[in-house]
Amino acid sequence: MELNDLKGALFGFKKHDVCEYIAQINTEFSAKLAEERKEYQQALEELSAKNEKLYQELVCTATENDELRRERARYKKMLANLQKEMENLKQEQTGLHINYDAIADFLPELRKHINGALKKAACRNAAAESKSRPKNTACQEKRPCPLRPEAIRQYWGNALNALSSSLAESVLYIAQKQHKERG
Known part of the structure; x- marks a missing residue:
């Protein structure tokens, strides 16, 4: 009896059958492994x-x-510039x-000055008219001169235009000066 026969007799399996069984199990295992690899590959993809x-969403x-x-x-x-x-x-x-407050404070004084200038002008106007007419004693005595209403209106109109x-x-000059000082 040979050693191989003894081994086969001891275990009760034939070598060829065992090899076929191992090959069959190996084939089944390879098929299962290939199927699992395919599933893993699909899951990985x-x-x-x-x-x-x-990643594209992250980039966007x-x-x-x-x-x-x-x-x-x-x-x-x-916002900083607007502020x-x-x-x-x-x-x-x-x-x-x-x-505006300075001009408003100055305005009464200016009105006084203009009124004084208007009175002087009225007297001069009356004096000029009196030279062409007989002498008017009212202007010579330094009393207010009676004037014609249209001459007074015209004079006041001219004075107010000049004043305005x-x-x-003046206001424009002051505003421009302040604007230049600021910037």
Whole structure:
């Protein structure tokens, strides 16, 4: 008896049958392993596609976030500029109120001066007319001269026009001067 026969007799299996069985199990295992690999490969492809999609969404979101940050910075800068401009306008308005108050304080004195000038002009006008007519004793005695109403209206109209243009020029000059001082 040979050693191989002894081994086969001891265990009760034939070598050829055992090899066939092992080959069959190996084939089945290879088929299962191939099927599992295929499933894993499909799952890996699906997850890779999902990962790529999520990465693209991340890139888009990051780009959008950067754009929003730049826009926010631009709006912040615009807001700061508008606040600065508003502050400048407030200061300018305060300056104009001060100028208006100064002009309002000066106006009564200016009216007195204009009234005095108008009275002097009326007397001169009356004196000029009296030279062409017989002498008027009222102007010579330094008393108020009687004048014609149309001459007074004309004189007042001319004086008020001159005053308003002079006042407008003064206000414009002061405003321009303050604007230059500010900026």
